Amino acid sequence: MSRTTPPAHPAPGARHEPPGPVAVDDLLAGLPAPRQVSADQVASATAGGPCLVVLDDDPTGTQTVADIPVLTTWRVDDLRWALRQPANAFFVLTNTRSLSSVDAAARNREVAGALAEAAAAEGVSYVLASRSDSTLRGHYPLETDVLAEEEARHGRPVDGVVISPAYLQAGRLTVGSVHWMRTPAGMIPVASSEFAEDATFGYRNSDLRAWVAEKTAGRVPAAQVLAITLADLRTGGPEHVAELLGTLRGGRPAVVDAVDDTDLRVLALALVRAEAAGTRLVYRVGPSFVRARSGQAEQPPLTPERLRGIGDPERAGRHGLVAVGSHVGLTTRQLAGLRELGGIAEFELDVPTLLDPAARAGHIAELARAAAAAMADTDVVLRTSRTLVTGDDPDASLSIARAVSSALVAAVAATVRDTRPAWVVAKGGITSSDIATDSLGIRRAIARGTLLPGIVSLWEPVAGPFTGTPYVVFAGNVGDDDSLARVVTTLRSR
Template identity: 65%
Template sequence: MIQNIPVIREIDPASVAARLTTAPRLAVLDDDPTGTQTVKDIPVLTTWTVDDLRWALRQSSPAFFVLTNTRSLSPQDAATRNREIARALHEASRAENIPYVIASRGDSTLRGHFPLETDVLAEELRSVGAAPDGVVLVPAYIEAGRLTVDSTHWMRTPDGDLLPVGESEFAKDATFGYASSALPDWVEEKTQGRVPADKVLRITLTDLRTGGPAHVADLLATLRDGATAVVDAVCDDDLRVLALALVAAEENGTRLLYRVGPSFVRARAGQPAHPPLTAPELAPLRAPSPHGLIIVGSHVSLTTRQLNSLRERTPDLAEYELDVAQLLDPARRDAHITETASAAAASLAGADTVIRTTRTVVTAADPDESLAISRSVSAALVETVRRITAAHRPAFVIAKGGITSSDTATHGLEIRRAWARGTLLPGIVSLWQPVDGPAAGIPYIVFAGNVGGADALADALALLRSAA
């Protein structure tokens, strides 16, 4: 799969950063919080008032994130949210006189509201005279092994093999399932034929590595009327070539909208792959409490393996289950939440404490009903967290799963503004430093459900413990 490809064209991240000094600010609309896990010292918003967006634009950073959490929403609600953010962003940009480009950050295993989100954003940009010439699809996530070669998207399995994503468990998602691994075919599938595969511009490793930034910029300049381009990437250097090409194309008048995985943001922000945070760096970030809270909502098989490893390596944990059957029963829901939260809050005085949902996935025949079940369970988990942290302030909070980490940040901990300070593991597991609200001073660790090896959750907890 990755044989007989051109030699890597090495690009210094500093050369990308230098080109960004006059480039528009990159506003990353993140459909769950895990898009921050490849970057360091980048602002994050969980709300999108004009004042909040103006704050983000004023920071000395080439990019910022706006947590939309749209992957947990119905299509209609996701569309509404994207419209709200696009309009507020335009107003904030005018007030600060700082131009912007938008990246719609989706899942590196191709789940999410595509093409709905880019369609809505393109419509909003069109309404202010900035209609995109093209939509650039870059789903790669290098550290997690989600790679694109010859326009086909792959994922690394636990045993190290590469699997076409269309054959993975993620492609069978109850809400966002799909069949295609070749990105042009996937675009045709998700747009229901509106964008035929043969009309998708393919930017390959040969274009990136042999042609270089100028050649790729010329290819991007051929996009018209919101056409779609898909881009290969196997390493950060491929994405840095793309970043230089994008800046050049935009300087020459090409308007672009992006749908991307996490690694794109790091390259477009001119950042290198930073090493994980160390215990000395973490120590001043921990809240002055002896123990932390671990919240596990993700149901993918990898999360379950990570939870099992955490138990084996950390036998002194306290663990409590939120039973989904009780959460979906209106007569038992509140009492179950109250009982679980009270017990978990008491346990934090003496142990790192896990709150998890039942490992059995409950779905419905209809995708929207499945999403509604997920939202109901997540809301119960977040209410439990809110009650726990109100009763006992933890040293840190780890949230496992995309929807889980988003809802915990916005509703459980009431975070509005934060900084993504780095990662606990190479390229995965982001640590946020909240700067306002009741969570200020409590490091918040965003841990996607579908990344890391079997020991990743245990490794993250061990690192946090070492900083005590």
């Protein structure tokens, strides 16, 4: 049920939550008309400029782009490979949303240091985006703080942090600095969603200014956060927004409205102008920003014909594997839709058993053998049990999540070792990251596009034992109840 009243104990800088649900037309009524800015204009403005390097805290940030390199490691040689690719952007999968704050900070430092070395060796410049969840879960402000420190250490002190969590394709919009999400009942402020109750990254504010104050524990009061509104973007345009960005000093945050792709393209042009004038920025963003800043237009989902051109279908198996680690209610409903589609054999990893050291290994091995045998004749779903087990505090909950995820990774690795799949779908952010790196050994890939409009990314691995095997990154919090079934239907037609 949506929460439409303020929290009982407001966080520092908290504001009254707006009501919800509301119809999207009512939410957007009276706004200025979008400013017409094309993807080609952004591509032209960014051509030859700094490369956009996206540190993604789980793999799902690729779901709005096409033909963009993806790294799951940050070795200097891999980063140099990505910097040499024709695209003006690439992703580095850090998977920090699954880590403790201490480990997340260390990983950001590792990536930033290796990237500085790689860029110096290639003689190129770059700008940093910390890509995180469009429902505001993740290590903020930790990650942008660390990246700002690393930039300063390399002689590039950061003036501001641009926060743009919008994910337009999934209905995550920012209006008047308030972040909203689409639901079947209408638009609700994001703090009223199930995602705001996250055991590790929960929050109480939908107004991004108040959210910044909450997450920084009052270090940055809401009144000190720069708000870039739809009026600024649509009426003022890139020059005006660039002037606003140019006022940022000392790492001051700026939160940005977005309802339409053109809003983010205006922002992208403004960023180019501000940075060319000497303003140094780090971005904390959702998936839609990456497409806009990369100068890419929305592309239709991949067709079965296009899928047949990926990899070598003759080398692949006849059936695919769906691995499910996400526990959100939407994923559970999508699993039910896949069952209705049929043609699957389903195997469950029981979470309480996985947390029992004496029973864990045997349980994993038994299910992997059964799943591998079944995949010779049918598509297979390998999933964790649907009951979410949490700890007494956020770090304990993360530890449990990692233990469960590592068990799923081990089961998938054992399954595909015995029977090569025709394709792999990984459901859930942590799940997608761990299976890519630990089960399939993917180090370098190209995000080829999406299987549904604006969501669900398909990677083509370009190195490692599963080179060419279509790998589908499916976030736990996107799509509708039949989306998983639709994705599997498309993959079966390959």
